[in-house]
Amino acid sequence: MGEQRVPLVSLLLAYVVLNQGSCSVSGTNVPGYQTRYVEVQVDHFSFANSDTFQLRYLVNDTYFKPGGPVFLYTGNEGDIEDFVKNTGLLIEMAPRFGAMVIFAEHRYYGQSLPYGQDSFKDPAHLGYLTSTQALADFAELIVHLKETICGTEDSPVFAFGGSYGGMLAAWIRMKYPHLVAGSLASAASIFQFPGITDCEAYSHVATRTFQKSGAGCPEIIRSSWDVIQDLGKTDPGLRKLTSMFSLCTPLTTDDMPTLVDWLVNLWMIYALIDYPYPANFLTPLPAWPVKEACQLITSHEDVVSGVAAAAKLYFNFTGQTACLDISQPYYGGLAWQYQACTEQIEPICSDGVNDMFPPIPWDLAAFSQACYERWKVRPRPYWAVTEYWGRNISAASNIIFSNGDLDPWSVGCVLKSLSDSLVAIVMEDAAHHLDLRPSDPADPPSVVKARAQEAAIIKKWIQEYHSATTR
Amino acid sequence: MGEQRVPLVSLLLAYVVLNQGSCSVSGTNVPGYQTRYVEVQVDHFSFANSDTFQLRYLVNDTYFKPGGPVFLYTGNEGDIEDFVKNTGLLIEMAPRFGAMVIFAEHRYYGQSLPYGQDSFKDPAHLGYLTSTQALADFAELIVHLKETICGTEDSPVFAFGGSYGGMLAAWIRMKYPHLVAGSLASAASIFQFPGITDCEAYSHVATRTFQKSGAGCPEIIRSSWDVIQDLGKTDPGLRKLTSMFSLCTPLTTDDMPTLVDWLVNLWMIYALIDYPYPANFLTPLPAWPVKEACQLITSHEDVVSGVAAAAKLYFNFTGQTACLDISQPYYGGLAWQYQACTEQIEPICSDGVNDMFPPIPWDLAAFSQACYERWKVRPRPYWAVTEYWGRNISAASNIIFSNGDLDPWSVGCVLKSLSDSLVAIVMEDAAHHLDLRPSDPADPPSVVKARAQEAAIIKKWIQEYHSATTR
Numbered sequence: 032m033g034e035q036r037v038p039l040v041s042l043l044l045a046y047v048v049l050n051q052g053s054c055s056v057s058g059t060n061v062p063g064y065q066t067r068y069v070e071v072q073v074d075h076f077s078f079a080n081s082d083t084f085q086l087r088y089l090v091n092d093t094y095f096k097p098g099g100p101v102f103l104y105t106g107n108e109g110d111i112e113d114f115v116k117n118t119g120l121l122i123e124m125a126p127r128f129g130a131m132v133i134f135a136e137h138r139y140y141g142q143s144l145p146y147g148q149d150s151f152k153d154p155a156h157l158g159y160l161t162s163t164q165a166l167a168d169f170a171e172l173i174v175h176l177k178e179t180i181c182g183t184e185d186s187p188v189f190a191f192g193g194s195y196g197g198m199l200a201a202w203i204r205m206k207y208p209h210l211v212a213g214s215l216a217s218a219a220s221i222f223q224f225p226g227i228t229d230c231e232a233y234s235h236v237a238t239r240t241f242q243k244s245g246a247g248c249p250e251i252i253r254s255s256w257d258v259i260q261d262l263g264k265t266d267p268g269l270r271k272l273t274s275m276f277s278l279c280t281p282l283t284t285d286d287m288p289t290l291v292d293w294l295v296n297l298w299m300i301y302a303l304i305d306y307p308y309p310a311n312f313l314t315p316l317p318a319w320p321v322k323e324a325c326q327l328i329t330s331h332e333d334v335v336s337g338v339a340a341a342a343k344l345y346f347n348f349t350g351q352t353a354c355l356d357i358s359q360p361y362y363g364g365l366a367w368q369y370q371a372c373t374e375q376i377e378p379i380c381s382d383g384v385n386d387m388f389p390p391i392p393w394d395l396a397a398f399s400q401a402c403y404e405r406w407k408v409r410p411r412p413y414w415a416v417t418e419y420w421g422r423n424i425s426a427a428s429n430i431i432f433s434n435g436d437l438d439p440w441s442v443g444c445v446l447k448s449l450s451d452s453l454v455a456i457v458m459e460d461a462a463h464h465l466d467l468r469p470s471d472p473a474d475p476p477s478v479v480k481a482r483a484q485e486a487a488i489i490k491k492w493i494q495e496y497h498s499a500t501t502r
Numbered sequence: 503m504g505e506q507r508v509p510l511v512s513l514l515l516a517y518v519v520l521n522q523g524s525c526s527v528s529g530t531n532v533p534g535y536q537t538r539y540v541e542v543q544v545d546h547f548s549f550a551n552s553d554t555f556q557l558r559y560l561v562n563d564t565y566f567k568p569g570g571p572v573f574l575y576t577g578n579e580g581d582i583e584d585f586v587k588n589t590g591l592l593i594e595m596a597p598r599f600g601a602m603v604i605f606a607e608h609r610y611y612g613q614s615l616p617y618g619q620d621s622f623k624d625p626a627h628l629g630y631l632t633s634t635q636a637l638a639d640f641a642e643l644i645v646h647l648k649e650t651i652c653g654t655e656d657s658p659v660f661a662f663g664g665s666y667g668g669m670l671a672a673w674i675r676m677k678y679p680h681l682v683a684g685s686l687a688s689a690a691s692i693f694q695f696p697g698i699t700d701c702e703a704y705s706h707v708a709t710r711t712f713q714k715s716g717a718g719c720p721e722i723i724r725s726s727w728d729v730i731q732d733l734g735k736t737d738p739g740l741r742k743l744t745s746m747f748s749l750c751t752p753l754t755t756d757d758m759p760t761l762v763d764w765l766v767n768l769w770m771i772y773a774l775i776d777y778p779y780p781a782n783f784l785t786p787l788p789a790w791p792v793k794e795a796c797q798l799i800t801s802h803e804d805v806v807s808g809v810a811a812a813a814k815l816y817f818n819f820t821g822q823t824a825c826l827d828i829s830q831p832y833y834g835g836l837a838w839q840y841q842a843c844t845e846q847i848e849p850i851c852s853d854g855v856n857d858m859f860p861p862i863p864w865d866l867a868a869f870s871q872a873c874y875e876r877w878k879v880r881p882r883p884y885w886a887v888t889e890y891w892g893r894n895i896s897a898a899s900n901i902i903f904s905n906g907d908l909d910p911w912s913v914g915c916v917l918k919s920l921s922d923s924l925v926a927i928v929m930e931d932a933a934h935h936l937d938l939r940p941s942d943p944a945d946p947p948s949v950v951k952a953r954a955q956e957a958a959i960i961k962k963w964i965q966e967y968h969s970a971t972t973r
Binding site for chain 2: 420
């Protein structure tokens, strides 16, 4: 296709993109939830485009008692049904609070396509895919909910989200606090923007997570890069790599940068989803997958054999995959790639010394050029810092920031409480937004404790909400 | 032109529109100020349009000491030079604080036209005229100032504004509190939106201001409508009205609704600009113009003669006007009329019983239709309440809301303090944002006191800013 590949880090940004749903308009596949739609503006902030579209949301009123809170998941980059399936906290807390549970889909994902099949055609159709527009959608949705669902008129609304959805949960409280009484922002890397977080930090934590999971494991990974590059210089070496990784297509010298990117991404993702029980978040994996991967890596005599075995664990745990395809992105569709090329510029780099990765600089100019060639738009790398307050969020209130210490994205998150009502929770031995996932006997104690703390804070905010409105 | 007139209330919204500047790019005509420009996005919130334009701002660093505060006037609907000339508070406070004074022009006014002469051509060009885009311009400007003006890196920025500019000053602190340490929002009618303020309230206060200024004055105005309407039913009566009001064009029966609108607007504006000294805000007027108008109204035997004399005071105080033209709007250009037809929907109505006006209902459907016929866009009447928090602004901080009790717009303003840092000041005997105007010996004591209180609060916020950043 002649497309230049977008540099590594931008792919990485698509960290929790699940399979995108097809465009068919069908009922919910999630038991207990009804599918509804709200009509919203394609462009909330100008009158040059007056088009509207239907935004999907899923409602579960099983436990709702009139006047009880509304727990609203601010959907991120994927079909909203997948987030219902991967999120447990809202519905598990609902009976205690008599809460309505709602999952709102993010525009340009799942069924919420402003221009149907044409949504990805060109910048004129795709350009309205921004977080600010999405927050305005959710604001309109909350107004709509209160007007259409009996018993919610006086309900406090709490926003929940993980990862990019966690950023949205934090941001909606910052930008629309009259509509949202408080937020739980899990793994919300709101500080992971240019100029306010060191781009190497992510790589450090990913390396640390591997270190924790297997003595000597990061060192072997670090040593693998030269071995792999050397193999890539000769035809026999390329054939060996093709065979060891069970690649679908014979490797050429030109493919070597792709192979390296693919492996770098692999390790970074492993650290992200290092859950304590078998899960199928981005891919089916066993419990503590980083430990499993490190066991494979450290138990092979040959460095590349170990690395290849760990790759196959990720891509073929179920044994259904005939061969590995390094040209396939790990996750995620066009929409997130576009967001990562426009506003969600979250730099990641590595130096090969303080981390287990090859040296990869953060090169904004090259990144911008690749984005332009792919999407015909240039990134606005500093806009998110202006729009969402950079590191100076002290004027905000009623946000819980929860973070797993295994999760490399935690480096861009709020790790220390900033006030009585900007509460940071760090969960030991926890990966990416583990607290949001369904409870499991294997959850570490830190996560069990975090969920109890989150519920207690929300209870307090509900009381404050009612005492303020009756005053 | 076949254009339908926009209903009364929308014209009224253009309450402080000054003469719009021409499009020529020239230096400032205001002594002490330099003209500068910052490049900003036409559309900050989507990537469908990547155009940029030059936003004008005026800088006065006469009193600036490095590290001192930046006093930023968030310009409203007019050429920014006119706001410099009509605003005294910033520059009068500057020496005491060692402050930089900056006046930022609002997009689509003065020289800050995103598409030059084409800016008003059609919705595709004009559609980016919204308050949210303007706030983002100012946010970008603040980032730009800190990058380009030595000594402002650690400066707290305070936003100042009156009327619509006061709304912007409040809203920028609400939406971008990391960039703005506090705001003085004078005559900021942020509650004057559909559903959150009674549309009759404005008319009540306008009537009260006339009552204060002349016993029996509102009663005569109230009685004038039937007399005028009766005269409008016959040819001799129409000739009499044409003569009494010295109209440029002979009045016809069809013109009668226009005449009534024109008079309703006249009284509403009088109340607005009832300053204690001769001023030239919208028009040259003597001190306490409502009192002067009431004296004319109550001293004539004939009701219509008195009304006509008061009209001539407004339009011809200097004696330079040959005749009065009821087809001319009082103020304001296309840009504000467009804003009043899109987002700035601030309903005003009257019942003719509790106020001195004829009964004028607030008719959203008719209003919407007139806007569509004029601009090819429909109002989004409830969007401002969603975007700017309705009456529930308690999550905000560090905003002073100052209000004059003569000013009918005060009914949509914050009249009671909501917290230690959301401070309301009501100034007795003061008209529209009198505190912002240059000091004058005739200022009522309430205004002198308000300015001292404002300075004291800003001083406190500067201290808090520095103690927070050095913590």
